Amino acid sequence: MRAAIYARYSSDMQSRTSVEDQVRLCQKRIDLEGWQLTEVYADHGISGATLSRPGYRKLTEDARNGAFDILLAESIDRLSRDQEHIAALYKLLTYRSIPLVTVAEGEISELHIGLKGTMSALYLKDLAQKTHRGLEGRVRQKRSAGGVSYGYDVVRTLGNDGMPTTGERVINDEEASVIRQVFGQFASGRSPRAIAAALNLQGIDGPRGTAWGASTIYGNWRRGTGLLNNELYTGKLVWNRQRFVKDPDTGRRQARPNPPEQWIVEEVPELRIIEEELWNEVKDRQTEARSQIIVDRSTIRSERARRPRHLFSGIIECGVCGGGFILVNKHQYGCANVRNRGTCDNRLTMRRDSLEEAVLDGLRDSLLHPDLVAEFVGEYQREWNRLRGEENAARQRQDAELQKVERQIANIVTAVKNGLYSEAMGEELRSLEERKRQLKRTQPTAPEPPRLHPGLAELYRRKVTDLRASLNDDALKVEAAERLRSLLSAIRMIPEDGRLQIELVGELAAILALGQAGMQKSPSLATEALSITLVAGVGFEPTTFRL
Incomplete structure (x- = not known):
């Protein structure tokens, strides 16, 4: 045999x-x-x-x-x-x-x-159930259940029983600096691909010593993967987001998300790297990207989205049919329905550089109005005074409570000195001492008075004058273009007397209305082929006006 x-x-x-x-x-x-x-x-x-x-x-x-x-x-x-x-x-x-x-x-x-x-x-x-139970116990102790995220180092020490400890981590300052850089650049408008390329050019190693990629940074928001979705950076240890099942055909494990009520969340403030405000800015940008990405007037999945190639790509629309205005050749914008369907009679076109120049020049001229500068400075001071007033009132209430607690503590101490003591007095004293510590920890400091630059109006005027140059500055154009596009919901191209009239729609119109309201005579912004109308967003008055 x-x-x-x-x-x-x-x-x-x-x-x-x-x-x-x-x-x-x-x-x-x-x-x-x-x-x-x-x-x-x-x-x-x-x-x-x-x-x-x-x-x-x-x-x-x-x-x-x-x-x-x-x-x-x-x-x-x-x-x-x-x-x-x-x-x-x-x-x-x-x-x-x-x-x-x-x-x-x-x-x-x-x-x-x-x-x-x-x-x-x-x-x-x-075995799987016992392993899961053991990992959950480790997470409940605020320790890692396996693997170490980028930005942290493993701490290897011996416990009281002489056995090595597992799951302990501390912040790696060098990697934490890179994480803050990634979050800050993404919040300012840079794409994950651009951030990854910059990190690779700087010679900074990615997680596990590999090169950086867009997916390493952006990850999957549903599964909490990627740098931008790691809640540990905010001091929250989240575990059991997903489970794994085996594909019977391939034998490979497939991840399946668990409902949020099954997640295990533990607070670990000592591991916080990203402040809450920056984290929220990143989440807001991710949410906006997922909900507002439009290509050829149809929504697509966010992971397949591309950054607009030009300043106003994707928000220009035809004022006749409502269709998109697209580049019909290398330089000219035209109605997509004229080109692709023949269902619109708005056959006028405009050069891309002429459109951008006209809009930016119009914004520049309107933003330079002195009434707008004065309104900006005045509104800043009013808002600062309002916030400081609320803080002063809260601080006064807290100071009054602190004085009351201190008096009560002094009264109990005096009573004890006089020979009066009971178990209830001891409990009350401990409670008052704890409240006193809380009040002192949260006691706000007096704010400094506002410091406005003495040449603020001139500085503002110079910045606005260089608006077009700023939008073409490699260091600023991504963030500047992102903010400008966020204030414009649409740019409508309306044919009128053989030329295109540009109508801006969005919150920016309401901002410019501040300067417009104080003008005795509206200055004309017109080129050989266009004029501009601004339309405020919903809830703003006036709704329409001309530059």
């Missing part, structure tokens, strides 16, 4: 000599029976729940080719821990008239396959 042996151990935590031990036991049985060993199939550090094992695949292939007459293993669970897989192997061996023998169970029959297969499957399920 030509005999073959199969041996396997599951993980790197087990000894590699486990395979040698299994082979030695099987060899004793072969020698006892007088069989001849022809092949040893082995898999090292691979789970028995998968078929993706080189030794196991070679075993089944040789069984089909009749390379051996009998198969030996230490036990059935060495061959597989999956009921379906062990049953399929038994069918194959039975069809080829190859007996399956194990040292633990002897010659295997259908009864062994049913019972041992069920026991192995239950063992895997029980």
